[in-house]
Amino acid sequence: MPPITRTYVKTALVYLVLALMGGVFVTLRPVAQLVPWIAAFTPLYFHFFMVGWVTQLIMGIAYWMFPRKSKQQPRGSERLAWAAYWLLNLGLVLRLVAEPALTLTPLALWSWLLILSATLQWLGGACFVANTWPRVKEK
C-alpha cells in the first residue's frame, strides 16, 4: 500500500469515528435545547461521513488499485494525489469551524471561510478526478 493511500485511509478512519460521534452529539438536541447551534452540526456530521469517510476512502484505494496509467507514471501524478488530499481535508475542517460558527455569530469572516471551504473541497475533487480519469480505461 503506497504512503499516500495509507494517509488517505487513516484520515478516513478518523472521520468515520468523528462522524459517528457527531451523530451522538446531534441526538442531544432535545436535551440541550438551550444550545441552538447543535442543529448546525446535522449537515456536518453527515458530510464527515460521506466526504471524509466514504469519498476519502475511495480516493485512497483507487489511487492504489486502479489500472496503471503508464509505465513511467503507473499511478498518475503523486503531486495531484497529495493536492487532492490537502485541499479536501482543509476544506472539510474549515466547514467544521465556519458552518456552526455562522449560526452563532453572523460575522463576515465566517461567510468568507465558508466560501473558501467550498472552493477548497471543489478543487480537491477536481484534482482527484483529473488524476484518476486517465487510469479508467480498458487494458
Added chain:
Amino acid sequence: MPRLSVWFVRASLIYLMVGFTLGALLLANKGVFLHPLVWRLLPAHIELLLMGWVVLLALGVAFWILPRWQTKRGNEKPAWAALLLINLGLWCVIAAAWLPGYDDLLWWGRSLEALGVAAFAFHAWPRVKPWVEG
C-alpha cells in the same frame, strides 16, 4: 478494466464533479446569499453524489473485480441494462425537482433506479462465489 466498468466509473467521476460543484454552490450560498433558486439544487446534489458517485462507482468496480468463470463474467446484459436504467432514473429524479407539473417523474425516476440495481444484483448474484469452484 472491462468496457462496462469504464462506462460506470467514468459516469461516476463526472457525477462526482457535478455533485461537488452543486455542493460548493450550496455551501457558498450559506455564507453569502447568491440566489433564491440555489436551494432548489439540493435534490440534484444529493442524487448526483449518492446514486451517481457512490453507487455507480461501486457497481462499476464490482463488475470489474468480482470472481469470474476463467475470463467470462456470465450474463452481462443485465449489468448493461443497470447502467442505462440507473442513469435514466437519476436524471428523472433530478428533473422532478425542476418540473413541478410532472408529478410522476419522481416516481418514474426512483422506479428506474430500483429496477437498475435489481438488474445488477441479478447479474452479480452467481459471481459471488469462491475463486476456484469444486
